[in-house]
Amino acid sequence: MKTVKIGLLGIGNVGSGAFQIISLNAASIAKSSGRNIIAAGVLARDKNKKRDIDINPDIITDDPDEILKNPEIDIIVEALGGIEPATTFMLSAMKNGKHVVTANKAAVAANYDKLTSAAAENGVQFKFEASVGGGIPILNAIDTVLRGNEFTEIMGIVNGTTNYILTKMTEEKLPYDVALKNAQELGFAEADPTADVEGIDVANKLTILIALAFGQYIKPEDIPTTGISKITASDIEEAAAKGCKIKLIAHAKMNCTGGADCEGCTGNGKLEYSVKPMLLPNDHPLAGVSNEFNAVFVTGNAVGELMFYGRGAGALPTGSAVVGDIIEIAKTIK
Amino acid sequence: MKTVKIGLLGIGNVGSGAFQIISLNAASIAKSSGRNIIAAGVLARDKNKKRDIDINPDIITDDPDEILKNPEIDIIVEALGGIEPATTFMLSAMKNGKHVVTANKAAVAANYDKLTSAAAENGVQFKFEASVGGGIPILNAIDTVLRGNEFTEIMGIVNGTTNYILTKMTEEKLPYDVALKNAQELGFAEADPTADVEGIDVANKLTILIALAFGQYIKPEDIPTTGISKITASDIEEAAAKGCKIKLIAHAKMNCTGGADCEGCTGNGKLEYSVKPMLLPNDHPLAGVSNEFNAVFVTGNAVGELMFYGRGAGALPTGSAVVGDIIEIAKTIK
Numbered sequence: 001m002k003t004v005k006i007g008l009l010g011i012g013n014v015g016s017g018a019f020q021i022i023s024l025n026a027a028s029i030a031k032s033s034g035r036n037i038i039a040a041g042v043l044a045r046d047k048n049k050k051r052d053i054d055i056n057p058d059i060i061t062d063d064p065d066e067i068l069k070n071p072e073i074d075i076i077v078e079a080l081g082g083i084e085p086a087t088t089f090m091l092s093a094m095k096n097g098k099h100v101v102t103a104n105k106a107a108v109a110a111n112y113d114k115l116t117s118a119a120a121e122n123g124v125q126f127k128f129e130a131s132v133g134g135g136i137p138i139l140n141a142i143d144t145v146l147r148g149n150e151f152t153e154i155m156g157i158v159n160g161t162t163n164y165i166l167t168k169m170t171e172e173k174l175p176y177d178v179a180l181k182n183a184q185e186l187g188f189a190e191a192d193p194t195a196d197v198e199g200i201d202v203a204n205k206l207t208i209l210i211a212l213a214f215g216q217y218i219k220p221e222d223i224p225t226t227g228i229s230k231i232t233a234s235d236i237e238e239a240a241a242k243g244c245k246i247k248l249i250a251h252a253k254m255n256c257t258g259g260a261d262c263e264g265c266t267g268n269g270k271l272e273y274s275v276k277p278m279l280l281p282n283d284h285p286l287a288g289v290s291n292e293f294n295a296v297f298v299t300g301n302a303v304g305e306l307m308f309y310g311r312g313a314g315a316l317p318t319g320s321a322v323v324g325d326i327i328e329i330a331k332t333i334k
Numbered sequence: 335m336k337t338v339k340i341g342l343l344g345i346g347n348v349g350s351g352a353f354q355i356i357s358l359n360a361a362s363i364a365k366s367s368g369r370n371i372i373a374a375g376v377l378a379r380d381k382n383k384k385r386d387i388d389i390n391p392d393i394i395t396d397d398p399d400e401i402l403k404n405p406e407i408d409i410i411v412e413a414l415g416g417i418e419p420a421t422t423f424m425l426s427a428m429k430n431g432k433h434v435v436t437a438n439k440a441a442v443a444a445n446y447d448k449l450t451s452a453a454a455e456n457g458v459q460f461k462f463e464a465s466v467g468g469g470i471p472i473l474n475a476i477d478t479v480l481r482g483n484e485f486t487e488i489m490g491i492v493n494g495t496t497n498y499i500l501t502k503m504t505e506e507k508l509p510y511d512v513a514l515k516n517a518q519e520l521g522f523a524e525a526d527p528t529a530d531v532e533g534i535d536v537a538n539k540l541t542i543l544i545a546l547a548f549g550q551y552i553k554p555e556d557i558p559t560t561g562i563s564k565i566t567a568s569d570i571e572e573a574a575a576k577g578c579k580i581k582l583i584a585h586a587k588m589n590c591t592g593g594a595d596c597e598g599c600t601g602n603g604k605l606e607y608s609v610k611p612m613l614l615p616n617d618h619p620l621a622g623v624s625n626e627f628n629a630v631f632v633t634g635n636a637v638g639e640l641m642f643y644g645r646g647a648g649a650l651p652t653g654s655a656v657v658g659d660i661i662e663i664a665k666t667i668k
Contacts, residue, residue, distance in 0.1 A: 024636075032477075032549070140474075140475070144658065144661075145474045145661075146658060147366050147367060148654050148656075148657030148661060288619070302351075302355045302650045302653055303644060303654035304469065304648075304651055305644060305645070306470060306642070307642075307643040310637060310638065311637065316636045319482070320482050320634060320636035321637075322482075323481075323636070324482050326482075327478075327482060328478055
């Protein structure tokens with residue numbers, strides 16, 4: 001059986017999740033893919049740090065070039081997070097003829113064109129399923145089996161932290177500050193929660209969804225973005241009185257192009273997009289998505305309405321998407 | 335741009351849906367796939383029948399060999415339904431070096447091994463996304479991006495007719511007979527509803543889900559199957575009193591293998607499966623799937639719980655899945 005070697009850049013939450021899955025499910029992965037996938041290099045800031053997972057110390061390095069330039073490595077898994085040095089490392093890996101898998105929404109959103117062009121120029125694959133919706137296989141679906149559709153609308157709950165806070169504010173009638181503090185104590189929110197609560201993380205993900213579904217690159221900073229930090233307990237109460245829930249929604253909608261059969265249509269045929277808290281009626285499929293769960297609602301002109309629901313974060317769910325991308329690439333390596 | 339020619343066997347609901355999508359979305363399909371996909375042959379029982387869709391009469395034939403042996407055709411789309419002659423036609427197409435796409439759950443479930451082996455022997459691709467869950471891209475997800483997982487459980491509402499009937503019985507307190515008659519009048523149920531209401535259609539789909547997710551071929555007739563024809567208005571009422579809904583569920587669960595860390599475990603490590611009406615608590619994600627909608631709930635040992643929701647039937651949703659398969663194959667034809 002062909003062995004495919006991967007190099008992991010970063011061994012935090014996502015990197016260790018992917019590493020664990022590759023070991024735990026090695027037999028079933030080999031059976032279904034026909035490939036033996038093994039980690040041949042791991043970049044870590046501190047080589048000697050004690051870790052919960054069992055990694056052969058010989059493959060751990062603090063020198064990125066030992067992985068990026070290792071001729072034995074076929075696929076680089078970038079799991080560092082942040083725009084830099086992640087982008088530079090991914091571009092360097094591609095130049096060295098290596099396929100790249102990443103979970104890094106910030107880097108993909110900021111440098112979408114640069115990264116996809118570099119992959120094409122170097123004849124390598126670039127996959128980033130884990131960057132939107134964690135374990136939910138939404139990007140692959142949009143990019144493969146749903147390609148018979150022209151997409152008309154996407155609505156997503158794609159940030160677990162804010163969805164957890166809004167759920168607690170709704171179900172336990174907590175004020176924003178208390179719900180945020182709870183989320184921080186449970187590890188669902190970071191010490192500096194700005195990127196989550198101000199919608200910046202969601203805007204990054206919407207950039208990626210729009211690029212794949214509508215073929216347009218809209219920079220995250222060009223997406224009108226409102227977070228949840230101004231939502232009050234009385235906003236939630238007023239929504240409830242109207243039979244609605246407040247959800248932070250990544251939204252993109254292709255406007256109608258008008259035309260004779262579209263009565264009273266004022267459509268301009270342009271894409272509208274925003275990240276903002278929206279009132280959803282309680283019977284909307286996205287209104288039932290609670291706590292740290294994510295869901296993406298997609299409408300295509302053939303398939304109609306589809307929804308994908310699952311865990312949007314966590315080492316193993318996000319690792320599942322990373323490993324799925326690795327397997328898809330590995331199958332093409334002869 | 336490379337042109338890929340398809341031959342359609344059957345131009346009923348699914349065949350005409352796929353045909354329409356290929357015409358309607360030709361530009362976007364060409365842009366995303368780099369392939370021009372055109373129908374070069376259509377098998378119809380009556381060549382001269384008046385149709386709602388605009389097909390060049392020169393490509394319509396009532397002789398299957400004109401399509402199966404046409405050297406210009408790359409992909410055969412089987413949309414006849416039923417086990418035979420569909421299976422024979424698909425095998426013949428594969429022997430002639432043609433890739434095969436089908437929506438035909440009965441033929442795939444009955445002849446899974448024969449069809450997948452024939453595809454492998456002839457070096458062609460065989461895809462059947464539309465056979466389970468209509469437009470919902472569940473099979474591709476299980477077979478590609480979720481392959482990092484070992485699946486532990488699948489629960490699906492995969493028959494729109496019975497879900498419609500159960501929804502009407504629940505929401506409008508109708509007796510079974512009246513709900514069935516309504517469904518027949520609206521075209522959601524056939525004149526002879528046996529295959530739907532007795533769970534036979536669902537068992538076919540569960541055979542396919544089990545084959546992909548668990549790598550085992552269980553014949554549909556070996557799946558313990560109970561339909562909904564014995565469900566009464568008082569069953570529905572009793573369920574409601576317990577805070578539950580009755581749903582017809584395709585269920586497969588990999589039993590625990592026991593082991594030291596599994597306290598009190600009586601697992602035998604074997605797969606359990608059934609098709610039967612089940613009581614689901616109202617807050618179970620599948621309980622909210624109403625009317626003709628389908629949904630599949632999948633649990634993997636890495637990704638955790640995932641749900642896919644959408645339209646399980648209809649010309650365009652099912653056509654979307656057929657065209658998705660066509661595009662995926664077309665991209666591999668150089």
